[in-house]
Each structure stands twice: as C-alpha cells, then as structure tokens.
Amino acid sequence: MLPTNTLEKNETIESDMKSTSYGFIVLNPVAGAGDPEQVRATLQSILGEEHYDIYETTGKESLPDVVKTAVNDNNYTWVAAIGGDGTVSQVANGLIDTDVPLAIIPAGTGNALAKTLGIPQETEAACQLLRDNYHIRKIDGMQMDGQTFFLHLGVGLESKTMQDTSSEQKNRWGSLAYLWTAIKEAFGWQPHHFTLTVDGKTYPLNASELLLANANEIGVFRLEWSEEIVIDDGRIEVVTLRARSIADYARIIWALVRGQQR
Numbered sequence: 001m002l003p004t005n006t007l008e009k010n011e012t013i014e015s016d017m018k019s020t021s022y023g024f025i026v027l028n029p030v031a032g033a034g035d036p037e038q039v040r041a042t043l044q045s046i047l048g049e050e051h052y053d054i055y056e057t058t059g060k061e062s063l064p065d066v067v068k069t070a071v072n073d074n075n076y077t078w079v080a081a082i083g084g085d086g087t088v089s090q091v092a093n094g095l096i097d098t099d100v101p102l103a104i105i106p107a108g109t110g111n112a113l114a115k116t117l118g119i120p121q122e123t124e125a126a127c128q129l130l131r132d133n134y135h136i137r138k139i140d141g142m143q144m145d146g147q148t149f150f151l152h153l154g155v156g157l158e159s160k161t162m163q164d165t166s167s168e169q170k171n172r173w174g175s176l177a178y179l180w181t182a183i184k185e186a187f188g189w190q191p192h193h194f195t196l197t198v199d200g201k202t203y204p205l206n207a208s209e210l211l212l213a214n215a216n217e218i219g220v221f222r223l224e225w226s227e228e229i230v231i232d233d234g235r236i237e238v239v240t241l242r243a244r245s246i247a248d249y250a251r252i253i254w255a256l257v258r259g260q261q262r
Helices: 011-020 036-047 063-073 085-093 112-116 123-132 157-164 167-173 176-186 246-258
Strands: 023-027 052-056 078-083 102-106 142-144 147-149 152-156 192-198 201-207 209-213 237-241
Touching: 023 036, 023 063, 036 052, 036 123, 052 063, 063 078, 063 085, 078 085, 078 123, 085 102, 085 112, 085 147, 102 112, 102 123, 152 192, 201 209, 201 237
Parallel strands: 023 052, 023 078, 078 102
Antiparallel strands: 142 147, 152 209, 192 201, 209 237
C-alpha cells in the first residue's frame, strides 16, 4: 500500500474504512535492530488493537502457510508484514491468488522492496499510511520452484553474500554486514560460464554474477542497478557483472555510486 498525492482525503470514506477494516499483521521480532514492544505500542496507538490480529514469527514455521490459513479462516481485508525483505516476501507468497492486499511496514536492514515502492522507513509513518492515506499497486513477481520473488533472483557473489550474512551480523552492523561478507567472498571469486535462454533464444556468456532484476533498489547504501528497471512494467531485466578481482568489484561499486552503470 502506497501513499498517494493525487486523491483528496474524504473523511466519510476514511471513517467507514476504519469501522469495517480488520487486518492480520505478521511481525518479525528479530528483524533489524528495532524493538518489537515499541512496534506493538505504535500499532495500538495508530491503528487501534481492535482493528487487527497480530502474529509473531518464530523462524521455524512456514510463513506462507500461516498467512494462507489466516486469510482463508478469517475475513481479513488486509495483511501487513513488519520485517525485512525476507519476511515481506514470505508473507506476500501467502497472498498469491487472493484479493487481499499487502501492507509493508519496513523493519529490516535493507528494506529494498519498501524503498522501491516509496514506503516510509519509519514504523509510525508507515502505519499512518495504512490508517489514513494509501492506494493499492500491483507489482510483478518471478516464480521459481513454487516460490515467487519480487526483487532479484541471482547466481553469484550477491546471492552468496545474502546467504552467508547472519541475522546477528545484520542486527549489529546493519548494511555494513553485507559489505564485509561480500569482501570476504570476493577473494578468489572467478567468472563462470552461463547459458541464458530468453524466449527460445540462447545467449552464452561469462560473468561473475548473473541477476534477474525486477526492482531497481539493491538494498544496500542506496545503490541502484538501473532506473530502467521498474517493478510493475511486466518486464524482467538481466544484469551481468564481470569481475576477476577485488579491484574490479570496487570499480563496479564506484560506478553504481556515481550512477554510471553499464
């Protein structure tokens, strides 16, 4: 759910929405460096606890199944995910093939999807959107092995970095944790041979990283792949990185910082 500057507030509509709206909130209590008790207090203050049920993740459940069951068994008009991109993605997977919209309240380290959609990073501001002023936006997804992904699908250093950066590291160091893992993994990393098939046409290539990108945001230090990558244009872009050394990766990062991607 996104803020909109094109519609004027209608107090009657807002009042009706508040009296009939009832949601299901999924809270990841270990996401980022936030305080779950403070998040609960903010939710109660802004939304009113009579307007939602809340579920705290344990890390052991199948979150898409939890969401599917909740939506099937109750007449929820919306579902909200409070956590990082991983939590948001899992909750969204539980809403595939339903008409129930997803609200994102960012609480992770990168929050790339929320940034892509223009959702405020502050819990209070994101909750205010859910109560007062939002519109619903449809976005693209990429399906693989029965799961839908909304940001990126990659093979190479980035996916290895995401896999090997622990929650403890992210909570302690924030986005710097990803950078440190990437530097360690980059030593000795060499390009691989890929065969990419798109619409029946085959493209052989050598790359250190192959990425299918649905969103512009990388999720670290406000870096972006390309402004041409849009999350709701019905297209998936293929990004290839070619690097043989730490120096090569440093040049790539510097190009991203300066907006001079190739």
